[in-house]
Amino acid sequence: MKMIYDHLVVRYGELSLKGKNRRHFETQLFETVKRKMRPFQDLNMAKHFDRIVIELNGQPYEPIVKSLQDIFGIHSISLAVRSENDLEAIQKAALIALNEAMEGKKTFKVTGKRSLKSFPVNSMQLNQEVGGYLLRNTEGFTVDVHNPDVNVKVEVKDTGTYISSKSFEGAGGLPIGVGGKAMLMLSGGIDSPVAGYLTMKRGVRIEGVHFHSPPFTSERAKQKVVDLTQELTRYSGGKIKLHVVPFTKIQQTIKDKIPSSYSMTIMRRVMLRITERLAENNNAMAIANGENLGQVASQTMHSMYAINEVTNMPILRPVITMDKLEIMNISHRIGTYDISIRPYEDCCTIFLPSAPKTKPKREKAIRFEKNIENLEELIEEAVNDVETLILEEGKSTDETFDDLL
Ligand SMILES: Nc1ncnc2c1ncn2[C@@H]1O[C@H](COP(=O)(O)OP(=O)(O)OP(=O)(O)O)[C@@H](O)[C@H]1O
Structure with a gap:
């Protein structure tokens, strides 16, 4: 029976x-x-x-x-x-x-x-x-x-x-909503959605922040991040806000004014400043990202040291110690992997020099950054022009994606 x-x-x-x-x-x-x-x-x-x-x-x-x-x-x-x-x-x-x-x-x-x-x-x-x-x-x-x-x-x-x-x-983990709110820096890669999932696992609500550089990055690259956010709503207890930051002007300015070996470092410092600003505007008390200690330029401890300085806000790095394979396993399990491997260019990969410094120095970063006299204005403008989308569990984003094909 x-x-x-x-x-x-x-x-x-x-x-x-x-x-x-x-x-x-x-x-x-x-x-x-x-x-x-x-x-x-x-x-x-x-x-x-x-x-x-x-x-x-x-x-x-x-x-x-x-x-x-x-x-x-x-x-x-x-x-x-x-x-x-x-x-x-x-x-x-x-x-x-x-x-x-x-x-x-x-x-x-x-x-x-x-x-x-x-x-x-x-x-x-x-x-x-x-x-x-x-x-x-x-x-x-x-x-x-x-x-x-x-x-x-x-x-x-x-x-x-x-x-x-x-x-x-x-x-x-802990029920969502008992641990405050963090701004998740979402790139479209494999690591940051996993970082978002693990942040929520400790009861923390998230809002996504994505830096977008049209026309150098396509609508599809943005749609990818929208879809990742949509997938994460399964774990969020309802809705997730996604803030898309227009980043083209800043990236062009960095390209013009900063020695190419430091452009990645400066770009990250600016991203962090903008994310902090958005956190303050949206009552979040932390920033979460998909940083991982590794070999490439953006992932060394030196690099983190040179970048982190611009904010006092706690930065949660849930995947910092994980091997790539561990991160990939989680991304498969939570349903973000197939979206993350879509091939569209991210703003950072397009503007990045072929050989960024793996051991950037803080003092030099600070000095070079002064080349951009209107940095504060540029940041202000980007924050003001942010496009905010609200993704809700159970509502598909396929329609918008189909329109683009
Ligand atoms: N365009 C972007 N918008 C928002 N956050 C970004 C962007 N690019 C990078 N980041 C943040 O910086 C982190 C480190 O980026 P990096 O490109 O070095 O790492 P990664 O290992 O490729 O991470 P990911 O797989 O998440 O892209 C990302 O995990 C993400 O949190």
């Missing part, structure tokens, strides 16, 4: 550790879950002390679980079936749950929990009664209480008994 799971039990991760903030965190998480579940009709949701229970009302669980797996702050999602508070009914339901979960596996255990104290069978007895029944009615399975392949959880509550044997890993 095929099991009909009628409930999902959503468990929080680190939330239980957070003391006084717990209630706030739970409320944020519940709001995100409710919003994320909107496309599915007929779900009933209830918030309990340490979990959210979702009643499926006959809908298939797969797409719902998949959607829940995008939500930060969720530790695990279990499939559960509800039975009457009656030992025989519980045993039968547990047998179906076990058979469903044991495919190719050998060992199991039962974890009984009697939350309803008036139920005549206590937790310990539940383990024995249900475990014994399962052994008697199956073949080839053994009990392993320490490291079982499958854990059949049986929880007797006043609303009925919930039996679950199959769990899915959640995204972990």
Whole structure:
């Protein structure tokens, strides 16, 4: 007989550790879950002390679980079936749950929990009664209480008994919205969307900032960043703002006035100043980027030292220590990889000299930067002319992309 799971039990991760903030965190998480579940009709949701229970009302669980797996702050999602508070009914339901979960596996255990104290069978007895029944009615399975392949959880509550044997890993992290806001510098490469995902994983909201240099960079390069932002909305709890900064004039000025070996350093310093300005205008307290310590010019510690100086704001660099392969694995998993590898030129690659300094000096950067007397004005102008788009989960950007083809 095929099991009909009628409930999902959503468990929080680190939330239980957070003391006084717990209630706030739970409320944020519940709001995100409710919003994320909107496309599915007929779900009933209830918030309990340490979990959210979702009643499926006959809908298939797969797409719902998949959607829940995008939500930060969720530790695990279990499939559960509800039975009457009656030992025989519980045993039968547990047998179906076990058979469903044991495919190719050998060992199991039962974890009984009697939350309803008036139920005549206590937790310990539940383990024995249900475990014994399962052994008697199956073949080839053994009990392993320490490291079982499958854990059949049986929880007797006043609303009925919930039996679950199959769990899915959640995204972990903290619920979005509990950690303030950061401006994510989005280039269109592989690293910065991953940095954005990992920033959100710690509960931080993001707004994207992209530097765009038309006509040297095409509309498609911009569309790529729009699409990346759209993909990230899956994890954002709703909307993400994307600020597109017109950068052509500044890049041309840098090309004219700065020795080419320092143009990359100066360009980064200006990007950072503009991003800081946008952060202030949008009540963000940090900047996030996809910087990674490596060999190329923009990624050495010397380079970071020469660039970072222009801001006091915390710079979050979630992928700083990762190998390229680790970053790529994450980007595959979160759905940004295929967008990131579209071949359109980024503003930086077009204007960059073939050999930027790998060890730029701060003093020299400061000195060369003075060649641009109207830098402050240029920054002001770029900030004023920013185009802000709002991307929303579930709303496709395909249409705009198709128009461009
Ligand atoms: N045009 C841009 N607009 C916004 N941010 C940018 C832009 N170019 C670079 N950045 C930021 O600077 C970081 C480092 O850029 P760089 O080109 O050195 O690295 P990368 O390894 O190619 O990163 P990515 O894969 O994200 O492009 C990027 O991750 C991004 O956060």
